[in-house]
Amino acid sequence: MMKNNLKILTVASLVSLSLGVSATTETLTGTFTTIKDVSIAENQQLLLTGLNLATNSQCDLEASTDGTGTDYIGDAALAIGSGNANAAGAAITTMGGAGCLASTTGQFGLYEIDGAAGATVTVTVTDGASTDVSINPAGCVANYVAGVDGDACTIVEQGTPAIVRLAGATDTGSLGEGTPVVGKSIIALGATAIALVDLTAETDYDVDFTIDITY
Amino acid sequence: MQPNKTKLALKIGAVVLGALCASNSYADTFTAQVTTVDDVVITERQALAFGSNIFTTAGTSCVLGVGVGGGLTAPGSVLMNYTDTATGTPGDQGANYGLLSGDGCVVGAGSADGVTPGIWDVTGLAGGAVSILVTEIAQTDAAITYEPSGCVVVYDGTTGAGLDDCTALASGGVVTGQFADATGSEDETVDPDAGTSTEGQFSFAVGGTISIVSALVAENPYDVQFQIDITY
Numbered sequence: 080m081m082k083n084n085l086k087i088l089t090v091a092s093l094v095s096l097s098l099g100v101s102a103t104t105e106t107l108t109g110t111f112t113t114i115k116d117v118s119i120a121e122n123q124q125l126l127l128t129g130l131n132l133a134t135n136s137q138c139d140l141e142a143s144t145d146g147t148g149t150d151y152i153g154d155a156a157l158a159i160g161s162g163n164a165n166a167a168g169a170a171i172t173t174m175g176g177a178g179c180l181a182s183t184t185g186q187f188g189l190y191e192i193d194g195a196a197g198a199t200v201t202v203t204v205t206d207g208a209s210t211d212v213s214i215n216p217a218g219c220v221a222n223y224v225a226g227v228d229g230d231a232c233t234i235v236e237q238g239t240p241a242i243v244r245l246a247g248a249t250d251t252g253s254l255g256e257g258t259p260v261v262g263k264s265i266i267a268l269g270a271t272a273i274a275l276v277d278l279t280a281e282t283d284y285d286v287d288f289t290i291d292i293t294y
Numbered sequence: 295m296q297p298n299k300t301k302l303a304l305k306i307g308a309v310v311l312g313a314l315c316a317s318n319s320y321a322d323t324f325t326a327q328v329t330t331v332d333d334v335v336i337t338e339r340q341a342l343a344f345g346s347n348i349f350t351t352a353g354t355s356c357v358l359g360v361g362v363g364g365g366l367t368a369p370g371s372v373l374m375n376y377t378d379t380a381t382g383t384p385g386d387q388g389a390n391y392g393l394l395s396g397d398g399c400v401v402g403a404g405s406a407d408g409v410t411p412g413i414w415d416v417t418g419l420a421g422g423a424v425s426i427l428v429t430e431i432a433q434t435d436a437a438i439t440y441e442p443s444g445c446v447v448v449y450d451g452t453t454g455a456g457l458d459d460c461t462a463l464a465s466g467g468v469v470t471g472q473f474a475d476a477t478g479s480e481d482e483t484v485d486p487d488a489g490t491s492t493e494g495q496f497s498f499a500v501g502g503t504i505s506i507v508s509a510l511v512a513e514n515p516y517d518v519q520f521q522i523d524i525t526y
Contacts, residue, residue: 102334102418102524106431109342109412109440109518111504113350114400116512195346197407198400294349294400 115262117194117292122265125188125216127272129180134277136178140185142218142269143168144234151232152187152267157221158259160252162228176271188216190266192292197225197247200292202266203240207288211276214286218268223250223259230259235266266290334418334524342412342500342518347400350510354398359390360411360444360501363460366390369411369445369499371489375474376447376458378487385487398506411444412500420494421451421475422526428500429521430465437508440518441465444500449474449491453481458491463498465520471496498522 130138143150146165153167154160172184194200206215219232222243230250235241246259270288278284348356359367363378363385369392371378371385378385392411394403403409418424428442445460448471458480461469474480474491481491504518 102424102526103336104521104523105336106519106521107336107338107342107412107414107500109344109500109502110515111344111348111518112346112515113348113510113512114346116350195400198347199402 114198114294115193115195117192117198117200117294119266119290119292120191120193121188122191123186123189125268125270126186127174127214127270128185129174129183130212130272130274130278131178131180132274132278132280133178134274136274136278137176138174138179138185138272139176140172140174140187140269140271141170142187142267144219144232146231150269154230154252154256156189157232157257157265157267158246158263159221159223159230159232159257160228160250160254160259161230161256162253164254164256178274185269187218188266188268188270190268190290192220192245192264192266194245194262194292194294196262197245198262198294199242199244200264200294201240201242202235203291203293204235204237204268205289205291206237207286208275209284209286211274211278212272212284212286213275214270214272214288216268216270216288218266220266221246221264223247223264225249227251228253230257232267235268334416334424334526336522336524337415337417338412339415339497340410340413343408343410344394344399344504344518345403345408346513347394347403347407347409348504348506348510348516349398350506350512351398352506352509354396355503355505356394356396356399357503358409358411358501359388359393359395360499361388361391362445362462367393367501368460369413371460371487373413374445374447374460374489374497374499375491375495376449376460376489377481377491378458378489385489392501396503398504413497414500415495415497416473416524417495418473418524419526420473423470423472424496425523425525426463426469426471426498427467427523427525428463428465429523431519431521433518435516437506437510438516438518439505439507440502440520441505442500442502442520444498444502446471446498447496448472449480449496451475451480453479460499463500
């Protein structure tokens with residue numbers, strides 16, 4: 080009887096141990112870093128010149144996305160390595176349009192995006208208007224392909240957002256035409272301006288428009 | 295001398311009485327041996343990292359894709375050291391494994407962007423059954439929450455038409471599995487996917503969801519933590 084009792088007690092004890100073992104409890108850790116805020120700065124103001132005074136007069140400063148076009152601002156100004164060394168076109172300051180004095184000289188707007196290296200951003204341009212003048216900006220945004228060459232300018236205007244990659248650490252141009260800057264991209268915009276009312280001679284009209292950058 | 299004889303007789307009687315009592319009950323000490331189970335050791339094979347891809351905006355969230363075997367975010371049988379006899383190629387790595395998604399981060403960011411799912415190898419008693427539980431815990435920085443999710447390899451202990459797999463690992467859900475049995479006795483031999491078990495080991499992979507409760511500071515490092523309980 081004593082031996083039997085002993086066996087029963089031993090079995091009960093083992094069962095209890097098996098159910099009760101908590102092998103391990105650990106706290107495991109992962110990491111993340113918040114992305115750099117994206118911002119945009121104006122490097123060069125968009126200037127349209129020679130707009131006639133009559134209502135509905137129109138002036139165009141065309142900006143091309145074609146690397147070989149006369150309205151292309153050039154790889155150097157866009158800081159891209161296309162691999163083609165596309166120079167600035169001959170007509171990047173040329174004004175045109177019905178109601179515009181063509182002999183005047185315009186100026187592309189240049190805007191610099193600053194964000195996380197190699198990150199993809201969406202650039203959206205929204206037209207602007209004052210009570211006197213409306214403008215419809217259009218142009219392109221430098222898009223970087225990781226590594227050597229292959230960068231290009233992606234068209235952007237209202238209704239056509241540009242999805243581009245900011246320059247990363249490995250971006251370079253084999254021909255040295257433009258120098259990518261890590262975490263940055265350049266937007267080059269021309270525009271069409273239209274007189275909404277009869278304008279006053281020799282007067283500057285400021286018109287606001289919006290560029291949105293989102294990751 | 296006579297008195298002495300009397301004393302001797304009495305002593306003998308006492309000894310006999312004592313011996314008679316001993317034959318009626320017997321007690322001795324027996325020893326049982328109890329061997330404790332092997333220590334469970336968790337070793338990090340790959341760090342859990344979301345990279346520098348998380349936005350700062352409150353109310354957004356970001357998912358690092360790690361899911362069950364055969365799914366779009368499956369880590370795959372090679373990485374997780376198991377074979378699988380199911381039809382097709384359920385042991386393949388999913389196309390979205392290890393990629394970020396959601397409105398709180400750079401969608402599609404992956405290994406090239408510093409994103410790596412966490413992978414841990416657990417060693418213990420070969421063939422021993424275990425319960426695995428991951429639990430969401432409060433984070434050091436209350437501006438975020440982190441819900442772990444991923445998959446854990448469950449071996450079936452046979453080389454036959456069983457089904458080793460990477461089973462869903464979700465916060466609060468207990469998974470019953472086992473440490474891989476002896477080498478050669480675990481890996482499937484019928485139409486196996488690539489992958490090889492290691493005796494006394496299983497692995498789990500974790501991605502999960504970061505939710506940004508209140509605005510974060512840009513370009514700032516944060517930790518995310520979770521608890522794991524592994525019980526025989």
